Amino acid sequence: MTPAFAQLADNLENIARQNLYRSRRVTESPQGVNLQLDGRKLLNFCSNDYLGMANHPDVVKAFKTAANQYGVGSGSAHLICGHSFAHHALEEELAAFTGRDRALLFSTGYMANMGVISSLLGRADTVFEDRLNHASLLDGGLLSGARFKRYAHADIDHLGTSLQKAAGNKLIVTDGIFSMDGDFAPLKELSLVAKNHNAWLMVDDAHGLGIIGAHGGGLLEYYGLKQDEVAVLMGTLGKGFGTFGAFVAGSEVLIETLIQKARTYIYTTALPAAIAEATRASLKLVIAENWRRDKLEKLTARFRSGAQQLGLQVMASSSPIQPIVIGDSKRAVEISNGLLNAGFLISAIRPPTVPQGSARLRVTFSAMHEEQQIDQLLDALAKSMTC
Template sequence: MAHPFSELTAELDDIAQQGLYRSRRIIESPQGINLEIDGRNVVNFCSNDYLGLANHPDVVNAFKAGADQYGVGSGSAHLICGHSAAHHALEEELAAFTGRDRALLFSTGYMANIGVISALLGRGDAVFEDRLNHASLLDGGLLSGARFKRYAHADAADLSANLEKAAGNKLIVTDGVFSMDGDFAPLNELAVAAKKQGAWLMVDDAHGLGVIGEYGGGIVEHYGLGQDDVPVLMGTLGKGFGTFGAFVAGSEVLIETLIQKARTYVYTTALPAAVAEATRASLKIVISESWRRDKLKKLSERFRLGAEQLGLQVMASSSAIQPILIGDSQRAVNISNALLDAGFLVSAIRPPTVPQGSARLRVTFSALHEEQHVDRLLDALAKIIAGCK
């Protein structure tokens, strides 16, 4: 009789042969642009800590003070006894930051997306998702039980054609900044299509909030849109804000609906109050230190220009995410490994995270990087890619 896991073993072998096997690296230092990993020091070019706040002393000290005041665990769900004064203050500050009536904390971005979509939609409704949306958005749409339709990437015309055929409540769902491509959703066009067809628009701005816009207001600030244009805004706290967790911001009726109906909010433990206190500190830095966003833009543009001069196929991105298209998964892994040997940590992104044949090196920048880091990375890429052809 075959071992119950024999099929899984064969599947793992197949994944490895395709160059798609994933493995973890152990980090032995705080997050930042310089990491100690597997006993060596490397320059980190694959973090989502865009503003360099994950180890900022003000944020760390706020976390310590929060632990001293509230302890480590939150003890329960928000609706039982886990909703602290720190959580409540952070929600109010995030609502003010995003220019919305209210905000609601979730323990993770994945849980926020699944919870929101399932709370707003059910059988008889319809959800429309960009083809390149994050897995959590796609899973949320599928789990909701609503009719699920994907539209061509960033194509408002294709979306509109599908919207006209739908019945029931209609929800359009998109990333703000697409995490593996770095490009922006055409939010102004999507908002027009939504209003024309009486649909709701939900934006996951995990990679835009804090990073995009003069004041860090993300993709909605970039397009000059408000709560009426984009009724549902989701943001994560573990990227630009440098901490952990997520939130949804919108109208009073939206937030009250989520408190009553979002199962991933109702039935899970609240994130630690100390994390909320750390995020309150990081939010102040996000608002006050615009030089971090300015520097990110300059570094990204410097890299982009240098990569194009080397003949590298950089993807169309105006964000801190600057992917280099490689194509073959194993070649992407080989280049990533060679970069690690040269002292640079750059992730190889492969299917199913990205479409077949579009494996890439996902280069991301932090406000803590300097121009010399960018130039050294470009020099290493020039040598390594020439040798991996």
């Protein structure tokens, strides 16, 4: 082994010693609340398939039909020959769904966030990021070359003070629902501070679209915010919609700017047309079937009530993301493994994904869960937490 690779091996051993080593598990079934994993049947409480769309028969049928029509691969980038009727139709439907002029598809949410921020800002500008933002937003800010400022989580006063000192174009970037805490960003206050300081506001609503709001319009619908109040909306398709990919929605000028400048859009192969058609089918269900959102809300309330009765340290979240703070990484892994042995799949989330000393179990719910399964989970948690 060369010295360089020996150093990598030492780094891996150090990660393991800190109880931060990550391993993959192999699923052997479609995504759902009942998951076959490494030869075992488990109740799944760690998926982002909040509405149960990943294996919905209508969505699967649309994918198969489109694969027969368009084939498997898109063949090229959108700007070469990879932009199909299916892609174009989905963009128009997503624009209508979000109440915006236009939408633009990206192959992943990570690529969307990096592409948007680096397209809008340069070295003379400043980006302001919530301290708990997703890694893709942080990386997008760093990639842009702009002055990079982080403000205390959801702290409008701290942000306002930083904005007063900034020059050039100013972009405020935030998650909508924070993926590891489950809380909502204060978007109304953020939109006001952006307006007062002549800044743009960008919201990554990956965990809100489809799930929050009377019609699934996410946090912007929940807060009643329009395009002129939130200039940039990013959403992913692999969570509430159950498929794959991402999109950015906003004004005509924003979308045309991204088509011309976003390197993560220009220089990558378009996602398969069959995925676009599957998402079109999913979008129709998301809009029409309010019962999924209603059920998620009831399941979340049932879990929170039971968790509080058990004295579990559940974070202040009204979303389907319900983290239970453990603190110590080793203990979080032990509890996760204990739950696995009892037939429940819940991931232990550890640094650097979350701050030091805040390792947690990230419990998530799907509209496909039943109340009985929530009660079974609470019973298992009560036993695992005392072992």
